[in-house]
Amino acid sequence: MKSGRLLQVLLLLQSRGRMTADELASELEVSPRTIYRDVEALSASGIPIYADRGPAGGYQLVDGYRTRLTGLTTDEAQSLFLAGLPGPAEALGLGEFAAAAQLKLLAALPTELRSRAEQIRQRFHLDTPTWFRGDEPTEHLATIADAVWEQRRVRMTYLRWGNQTVEREVDPYGLVLKAGTWYFVGSGRTYRVSRVLALQVTAESFERPGDFDLARFWAEWSEQFEARMYGERVTVRMTRSGLDKTQYLLSGYQARVIRDAAPEPGQQFGFPTESHRHAVADLLKFGADVEVLAPDELRHELVRTIEAMQDVYNDAKLRAWFR
Numbered sequence: 001m002k003s004g005r006l007l008q009v010l011l012l013l014q015s016r017g018r019m020t021a022d023e024l025a026s027e028l029e030v031s032p033r034t035i036y037r038d039v040e041a042l043s044a045s046g047i048p049i050y051a052d053r054g055p056a057g058g059y060q061l062v063d064g065y066r067t068r069l070t071g072l073t074t075d076e077a078q079s080l081f082l083a084g085l086p087g088p089a090e091a092l093g094l095g096e097f098a099a100a101a102q103l104k105l106l107a108a109l110p111t112e113l114r115s116r117a118e119q120i121r122q123r124f125h126l127d128t129p130t131w132f133r134g135d136e137p138t139e140h141l142a143t144i145a146d147a148v149w150e151q152r153r154v155r156m157t158y159l160r161w162g163n164q165t166v167e168r169e170v171d172p173y174g175l176v177l178k179a180g181t182w183y184f185v186g187s188g189r190t191y192r193v194s195r196v197l198a199l200q201v202t203a204e205s206f207e208r209p210g211d212f213d214l215a216r217f218w219a220e221w222s223e224q225f226e227a228r229m230y231g232e233r234v235t236v237r238m239t240r241s242g243l244d245k246t247q248y249l250l251s252g253y254q255a256r257v258i259r260d261a262a263p264e265p266g267q268q269f270g271f272p273t274e275s276h277r278h279a280v281a282d283l284l285k286f287g288a289d290v291e292v293l294a295p296d297e298l299r300h301e302l303v304r305t306i307e308a309m310q311d312v313y314n315d316a317k318l319r320a321w322f323r
Contacts, residue, residue: 005030009038010047010061018052018060130179136194141175144184144193147201148172151208157198158191165197171206174214178222185214190221226253233270234279235294240265242289249285268293280305 008028013019021032021039028035039059042049048062140156147154155169170186175193177183182193230253238246243265247255254272263269273279276298283290283302292299 005034006038006042009035010042013049013059013061014065018058020058024059136181138182138193140196140199141182141193143199143201144172144196145175148174148184150201151205153202153204153206154186155200155202156191156196159195159197169202171208173208173212173217176214176218185217185221190225229274230254230257230272232273232275232279234273234276234292234298235268236271236283236290236292237266237268238263238286238291239289242286245286245289250282254282276301 005028009024012024012027019027021035024035025032039049039051048065049059050062051057051059144154146152151171153169153171155167158166158168160166168191170189170191172184172186175182175184176190183190184193185191230251243258243263246258250258257272258269261269271279271283273282276295279292279298280301283292284305292302
């Protein structure tokens with residue numbers, strides 16, 4: 001509704017300062033022309049909003065102006081309690097503060113909203129770690145979080161893949177919790193918190209790049225990481241049953257690549273894998289629902305593996321027979 005969008009425009013300008021019509025339009029998913037009309041409507045209603053022209057221009061509110069139209073709707077109040085992350089807050093050393101803030105928010109809400117918020121808290125729970133994996137050690141997480149907040153450079157001893165220990169000096173830009181695993185982004189690279197063996201926060205400060213956006217960086221990095229990890233392709237064909245099982249037997253990225261390729265049963269396509277060794281393990285899950293067409297060495301490796309498995313079970317039958 002227009003009234004809701006006008007309030008969103010007002011709150012965006014109040015929280016972010018100067019914004020262009022294009023930025024507001026992108027944020028609210030409307031056209032710049034709609035923003036022009038909304039700004040005119042706000043100005044006509046007495047809101048002290050003005051525009052600066054030129055390349056660095058945009059709309060902004062008169063300094064010191066604050067709207068009082070910040071009451072929470074029922075849905076907004078409920079959503080705040082869905083955003084609670086007691087586990088991660090505890091890991092960051094903020095558990096008691098998060099709990100106190102939630103109690104204060106609950107006490108400040110009107111009776112009706114308080115009741116709905118309490119129902120949300122009792123009926124929905126967010127559990128971030130994945131199945132069948134214990135918690136990783138995060139002894140340096142709170143220290144890294146402080147360095148992120150204070151914009152302090154850190155020196156660390158880091159365990160790279162392959163158990164190679166390296167020394168790094170990093171400007172930590174932000175922290176990310178991915179499926180129960182903590183990462184931090186520093187100087188354009190990503191590090192796994194559990195692999196930090198030693199950490200020292202220095203007295204040196206740093207400036208975050210003005211155009212750095214943590215969510216956008218993580219999305220782009222994740223896509224590139226998965227593409228690198230599954231950079232090899234082997235040629236296979238699958239039955240309909242095999243194609244239907246890809247979403248259950250493979251990683252999300254592998255299943256997405258196969259889904260985008262949209263192969264028909266019996267049609268050959270490129271199967272994404274990390275290496276031939278990983279391909280053997282992945283393809284054996286499908287049994288007779290998949291056939292490797294190329295490369296020949298992978299096909300032969302699968303045959304040798306299947307023959308070795310047959311020998312194991314044949315021997316077991318013979319041992320049982322002669323007991």
